[in-house]
Amino acid sequence: MSSTYRGLTKIAWGYVFLHLNLNLGTLNVLPNWVGYLLFFFAITLLGDQLRDLTLLKPFCILLGARELADWLAVFATGQTLMGQFFLLNALLTCIGLYFHFQMLTDLALLAEAAGESGGGLRTCRNVDAVLRTLMFLPLPWEEWDTLGTLILMGVLVVWIIVMFCIIWQLFRLRKKFA
Amino acid sequence: MENIWAFLMQTLTASVAAAVLLIAKRLFLDKLSPRWQYGVWVILALRVLLPAGLLGRSLLPEGRMALETARLTVEAKLSSTLTQPYTLTEVVAPVLLLRPVMPTSVTDWLFIIYVAGVVLTLLWFLLTYVALRRKVARGKAPAPEVTAQLERVAVRYGLKVPKRVVVLAAAESAFVCGPLSPVLVLPERAVDDKVLLHELLHLKYGDLWAGVGICLLRCLHWCNPLLWYCWNRAQNDSEALCDQRVLERLEGEQRREYGVILLSMAEDKYARAPGTTSMANGGRNIKDRIGAIARFKRYPRGVALGARCVAVVLAVTCLAGTGGAVAVPEYDQRGSFAMTAAMLNRPTTVAGALDTYAKAVLCDSPVYFAMVTPEEERAQVVQAVEEPFEEVDLYASPFSDLGYRWTRPAWQAEWSVMNLLADGAGGYTGTLFFVPLEGDETKGVAVQQVAVRPEGEFWTVTPLGELESWMGFAEDGAPRWLPRNLNTPGTTYVAETATLRVEVDLRMQLGIDRTVSSYRPQQLVGYLSSGWVEPAPRPNTPFTLMQDGFALRVTVRQTEEPVEVPVELAFMSRSADPERALSQADYRYTLYPVGPDEDPVRKSTGLYSGENMTLTAMPEALAVAVEDGDRTYICVALPEEVVP
Numbered sequence: 001m002s003s004t005y006r007g008l009t010k011i012a013w014g015y016v017f018l019h020l021n022l023n024l025g026t027l028n029v030l031p032n033w034v035g036y037l038l039f040f041f042a043i044t045l046l047g048d049q050l051r052d053l054t055l056l057k058p059f060c061i062l063l064g065a066r067e068l069a070d071w072l073a074v075f076a077t078g079q080t081l082m083g084q085f086f087l088l089n090a091l092l093t094c095i096g097l098y099f100h101f102q103m104l105t106d107l108a109l110l111a112e113a114a115g116e117s118g119g120g121l122r123t124c125r126n127v128d129a130v131l132r133t134l135m136f137l138p139l140p141w142e143e144w145d146t147l148g149t150l151i152l153m154g155v156l157v158v159w160i161i162v163m164f165c166i167i168w169q170l171f172r173l174r175k176k177f178a
Numbered sequence: 179m180e181n182i183w184a185f186l187m188q189t190l191t192a193s194v195a196a197a198v199l200l201i202a203k204r205l206f207l208d209k210l211s212p213r214w215q216y217g218v219w220v221i222l223a224l225r226v227l228l229p230a231g232l233l234g235r236s237l238l239p240e241g242r243m244a245l246e247t248a249r250l251t252v253e254a255k256l257s258s259t260l261t262q263p264y265t266l267t268e269v270v271a272p273v274l275l276l277r278p279v280m281p282t283s284v285t286d287w288l289f290i291i292y293v294a295g296v297v298l299t300l301l302w303f304l305l306t307y308v309a310l311r312r313k314v315a316r317g318k319a320p321a322p323e324v325t326a327q328l329e330r331v332a333v334r335y336g337l338k339v340p341k342r343v344v345v346l347a348a349a350e351s352a353f354v355c356g357p358l359s360p361v362l363v364l365p366e367r368a369v370d371d372k373v374l375l376h377e378l379l380h381l382k383y384g385d386l387w388a389g390v391g392i393c394l395l396r397c398l399h400w401c402n403p404l405l406w407y408c409w410n411r412a413q414n415d416s417e418a419l420c421d422q423r424v425l426e427r428l429e430g431e432q433r434r435e436y437g438v439i440l441l442s443m444a445e446d447k448y449a450r451a452p453g454t455t456s457m458a459n460g461g462r463n464i465k466d467r468i469g470a471i472a473r474f475k476r477y478p479r480g481v482a483l484g485a486r487c488v489a490v491v492l493a494v495t496c497l498a499g500t501g502g503a504v505a506v507p508e509y510d511q512r513g514s515f516a517m518t519a520a521m522l523n524r525p526t527t528v529a530g531a532l533d534t535y536a537k538a539v540l541c542d543s544p545v546y547f548a549m550v551t552p553e554e555e556r557a558q559v560v561q562a563v564e565e566p567f568e569e570v571d572l573y574a575s576p577f578s579d580l581g582y583r584w585t586r587p588a589w590q591a592e593w594s595v596m597n598l599l600a601d602g603a604g605g606y607t608g609t610l611f612f613v614p615l616e617g618d619e620t621k622g623v624a625v626q627q628v629a630v631r632p633e634g635e636f637w638t639v640t641p642l643g644e645l646e647s648w649m650g651f652a653e654d655g656a657p658r659w660l661p662r663n664l665n666t667p668g669t670t671y672v673a674e675t676a677t678l679r680v681e682v683d684l685r686m687q688l689g690i691d692r693t694v695s696s697y698r699p700q701q702l703v704g705y706l707s708s709g710w711v712e713p714a715p716r717p718n719t720p721f722t723l724m725q726d727g728f729a730l731r732v733t734v735r736q737t738e739e740p741v742e743v744p745v746e747l748a749f750m751s752r753s754a755d756p757e758r759a760l761s762q763a764d765y766r767y768t769l770y771p772v773g774p775d776e777d778p779v780r781k782s783t784g785l786y787s788g789e790n791m792t793l794t795a796m797p798e799a800l801a802v803a804v805e806d807g808d809r810t811y812i813c814v815a816l817p818e819e820v821v822p
């Protein structure tokens with residue numbers, strides 16, 4: 001099994017951990033920080049092929065640490081920790097946005113190098129970046145009543161579809177490196 | 179900015195934004211393009227040009243709290259002309275606004291010094307620029323081969339040659355000067371094509387105007403070293419971006435040569451001159467630019483989306499800030515911090531103002547009174563907040579006489595307001611009721627007339643009378659359902675047709691629910707029978723509960739004999755169309771007159787609840803539809819009699 005295959009598997013599972021949450025009370029048994037841990041190992045495995053990917057290691061550590069802090073805080077108090085620090089949260093949102101955008105850009109390049117189309121991953125990357133930005137905007141969702149709820153639901157549904165597409169494309173891509 | 183505190187608020191907000199941008203730029207130094215690195219400074223420029231605290235949002239609420247506390251502490255002891263001690267700091271405009279008044283305090287003089295600084299810095303920049311232009315005016319015309327070289331470079335790269343090109347002996351490297359009529363200034367020694375390309379690109383992209391803008395922003399915050407550092411960085415980033423543009427037009431070996439040219443450049447004494455751009459901007463900066471050149475790559479188009487999204491998040495963070503408010507102070511908090519927290523939590527709704535006032539009465543808390551007191555009376559409240567905390571004298575309170583339960587820190591009573599009528603000046607008057615909690619037995623209710631008035635974007639409450647006890651008020655042991663009781667305040671609305679007179683007595687009780695909870699987290703074994711009053715006010719709450727009660731009388735106008743005809747009515751504003759109000763109103767009723775032995779409140783829907791109530795005061799008028807013979811009249815009933 002090649003390191004690329006293992007790296008892609010880890011990234012795909014990382015996205016599963018990141019976007020699928022299973023809660024037992026306040027305990028999330030599929031914590032997001034595990035996702036970033038998997039991304040970290042994947043970056044090490046794919047670093048030889050994708051040089052730019054290694055630049056994301058510090059960001060991966062920061063985002064993982066944020067998720068770990070939030071996971072512990074939610075478990076202990078029921079509330080996230082980083083949400084209380086507006087400016088720190090904003091900077092981490094920027095980092096998260098760039099991290100996923102650049103990682104998917106690199107994975108699209110990897111797909112093209114393997115003779116696959118990277119267009120699907122790039123489209124998902126773009127939609128994901130736009131939705132992340134949109135969710136950060138201080139829009140008065142609650143004041144828009146039904147329309148706000150509908151838009152919010154629409155955004156979430158699109159996001160779920162995008163995430164499903166990313167995971168599916170990564171699992172498909174890894175077969176090329178089996 | 180009308181006073182020193184407004185300037186401090188503006189410059190501190192800009193500083194926080196600057197710090198955020200510097201951190202972001204450091205994080206993305208080797209990841210995002212020079213275009214992004216330069217472009218994000220627009221966010222700082224906009225932050226400097228937008229008033230801090232706009233729309234009640236703040237970049238760092240804790241910072242604002244500290245600043246307001248300092249202002250209150252300092253200004254309470256002064257008698258400044260430019261600053262009101264008991265109002266919140268407000269940045270009306272991001273530029274200085276000096277009122278022609280005589281300064282009377284230290285802070286007034288500090289603001290004058292700030293204004294003088296702005297004027298002097300502006301003057302200094304202006305004189306520097308004029309001196310440079312005079313030197314440039316004495317420059318020699320370039321040799322024909324230099325002109326030919328310049329035209330060749332311009333043609334090759336599709337750029338325009340400036341109308342004036344001069345050679346200046348004092349210039350160490352080429353630079354462009356003057357945004358309105360740009361002059362390309364060349365040194366006496368030979369200049370490489372790439373250096374000319376660099377300067378022509380500055381002209382093409384209007385970097386001179388950006389430089390002028392930066393100079394003005396420097397003047398506005400002349401005493402803020404962090405912002406000066408940021409503007410220096412912005413000008414360096416402008417040069418780095420120009421390098422990127424040059425490199426994008428060069429190939430292979432030429433790029434390496436461009437780096438060598440940069441390395442050979444000494445610091446130009448005109449590098450920071452206003453209205454100029456110079457390729458040589460200091461050894462340290464050139465080192466950074468060489469680093470950027472070493473990292474040079476063409477950024478693919480698609481990647482720009484990610485960079486833009488990061489920029490949008492940063493812009494939203496720095497420009498919109500957070501609506502996160504400072505926590506509402508505790509009822510027994512004292513001192514300047516408590517007073518500041520009170521002023522930063524002033525009520526923004528009528529219901530919020532009444533809730534805050536009611537909690538102030540129930541807890542006898544000066545800091546809660548401070549939240550709703552009008553500006554002209556705030557000095558007295560500040561004194562009360564400064565004094566040490568004292569326990570409530572239980573026996574001096576009307577609640578004690580009425581037999582209400584006291585559970586620290588509040589008398590256990592629910593509040594509601596009746597007869598909340600518009601006062602014609604944007605405010606309301608009404609009767610505030612305090613009734614016992616469900617299950618508590620008391621001798622009556624406490625009542626106070628109040629006025630709720632707007633003050634800017636906030637609401638204040640002024641008592642119009644003493645807190646009175648209404649003994650023996652309870653009906654069936656539970657006086658909570660106030661509109662059913664004809665002794666409670668109400669308004670009679672009257673309408674007349676050709677033959678009939680319609681009188682509608684309306685009683686309306688407004689309040690907020692969720693005031694009382696039967697669960698008290700800190701007490702495992704507690705009150706089994708009753709709940710407790712949540713002591714913290716909710717300054718931004720809307721009314722969430724409304725109860726109404728009607729009594730209807732229809733009489734023949736000439737004989738005054740009662741007539742039993744149904745009446746349909748709806749709430750409306752004074753100028754509205756009654757027919758339309760009846761067909762579209764959210765609150766519409768059908769009433770029937772009753773005999774003298776019957777309950778006069780025939781139609782009481784009992785309770786409306788929820789946060790989206792459209793009715794938040796007594797209606798200005800009623801739209802009335804009444805059957806008179808075979809005809810239905812639609813008319814307007816106006817308030818005729820108010821029972822306080």
